Amino acid sequence: MNSRVLVIGPSHQGALPESYARAFERLGMEVFRFDDDRALFRAAGFARNRWLRRAFRPLLWWDLNRAVLEVADAVRPALIFAVRAAYLEPETVARVRQLTGVPFVNHYPDNPYIGVRLDPREASTQRRNLIDALRQYSTVWMWERSLVRRLLDDRVAAEYLPFAVDPELFHAQAVTGPLSCQSCGAQHKVVFVGTCTRARRREITAIHKHSVAIWGNGWPRKWQSAQHQVHAPVYAEAVARIHAAAQVSLNVLNAESLEGHNMRTFEVPASGGVMLARYTAAQDELFPENEAAAYYRSPGEIDAKIDRLLADGGLRERIRRNGLRLAASETYDHRAAEVLRHVGLAFPAGALQAHAGTQPR
Numbered sequence: 001m002n003s004r005v006l007v008i009g010p011s012h013q014g015a016l017p018e019s020y021a022r023a024f025e026r027l028g029m030e031v032f033r034f035d036d037d038r039a040l041f042r043a044a045g046f047a048r049n050r051w052l053r054r055a056f057r058p059l060l061w062w063d064l065n066r067a068v069l070e071v072a073d074a075v076r077p078a079l080i081f082a083v084r085a086a087y088l089e090p091e092t093v094a095r096v097r098q099l100t101g102v103p104f105v106n107h108y109p110d111n112p113y114i115g116v117r118l119d120p121r122e123a124s125t126q127r128r129n130l131i132d133a134l135r136q137y138s139t140v141w142m143w144e145r146s147l148v149r150r151l152l153d154d155r156v157a158a159e160y161l162p163f164a165v166d167p168e169l170f171h172a173q174a175v176t177g178p179l180s181c182q183s184c185g186a187q188h189k190v191v192f193v194g195t196c197t198r199a200r201r202r203e204i205t206a207i208h209k210h211s212v213a214i215w216g217n218g219w220p221r222k223w224q225s226a227q228h229q230v231h232a233p234v235y236a237e238a239v240a241r242i243h244a245a246a247q248v249s250l251n252v253l254n255a256e257s258l259e260g261h262n263m264r265t266f267e268v269p270a271s272g273g274v275m276l277a278r279y280t281a282a283q284d285e286l287f288p289e290n291e292a293a294a295y296y297r298s299p300g301e302i303d304a305k306i307d308r309l310l311a312d313g314g315l316r317e318r319i320r321r322n323g324l325r326l327a328a329s330e331t332y333d334h335r336a337a338e339v340l341r342h343v344g345l346a347f348p349a350g351a352l353q354a355h356a357g358t359q360p361r
Helices: 016-026 036-043 050-055 057-075 090-100 130-134 145-153 198-205 237-245 264-270 281-286 299-311 313-327 332-343
Strands: 004-008 030-034 079-083 104-108 139-142 158-160 190-193 212-215 228-231 248-251 275-278 294-296
Touching: 004 016, 004 057, 016 030, 016 079, 016 332, 030 057, 036 057, 057 090, 079 332, 090 104, 090 130, 104 332, 139 145, 139 332, 145 158, 190 237, 198 299, 237 264, 248 264, 248 299, 264 275, 264 281, 264 313, 275 299, 294 299, 299 313
Parallel strands: 004 030, 004 079, 079 104, 104 139, 139 158, 190 212, 190 248, 212 228, 248 275, 275 294
Antiparallel strands: none
């Protein structure tokens, strides 16, 4: 039986495609990786500059389309699983499916309807004919139910697939005391880990009574103050340690998250963190309010919610305990198994149970 899965997307630790690649491997599949970031940088050194990358996008994307065709023909997998891959032309997706005769699916982790933005730091569909490209896939896995419905109306074969936990990166941490920062020497109670966007700046600016320690790309220098301690980006297990040691971990949804969730929705509870996020029904269904997470309905409520969490150690402990328990069944192993079942590929019986609670290698 052909058990080869070709995973298309960045393969560095912490990247969503790599989390799926490891999940497919734990389910007994033979995984081949096509790291499109690495292929892009090999094609042109200047591609590391986001402004030049945008200026020369048609040329760079042509090289990637050709490379995907070549690797699909060489690997001959039973399933091709792409994450985002917005550079792929509709004709390329159709050609790959015709060439291989196997399911070619896409897990699209952004909002495909937000348009092409001038600022490359903000989320963007990146191409104006994205919906045409998504129509060519066997299945497009989407993380938000309203987007699934909209894509179905646009004749895209869309299915709902939420984000999840990579148990090799986000798991219970041994915490011996408060979060003492190695870079600035301060002790932080309230934290946020994520890239700077306009939506996130608006939400965090609404916090007046509490200082917030921030780790991430793109935060303006003027934000470095007693109110906001800005640090360099951190990834993977370093993020888990911050969430576990902090008393409150903010999860600021971007405008693109609509009424859904994001990857942090799972990563904070899986690390043993206390998540405080804007309320959505999707998050509350996964991590119920005041049992496995805390939520605010408007930015003006954030200070009061932080006050309550800092004052109530029992509430924080309950949220940590229940969050860890619920996150344990929301792993990428379960999501990968769902994808395999959907496309009719078998994996060894008991593979999910065998890797339940996987810890770092």
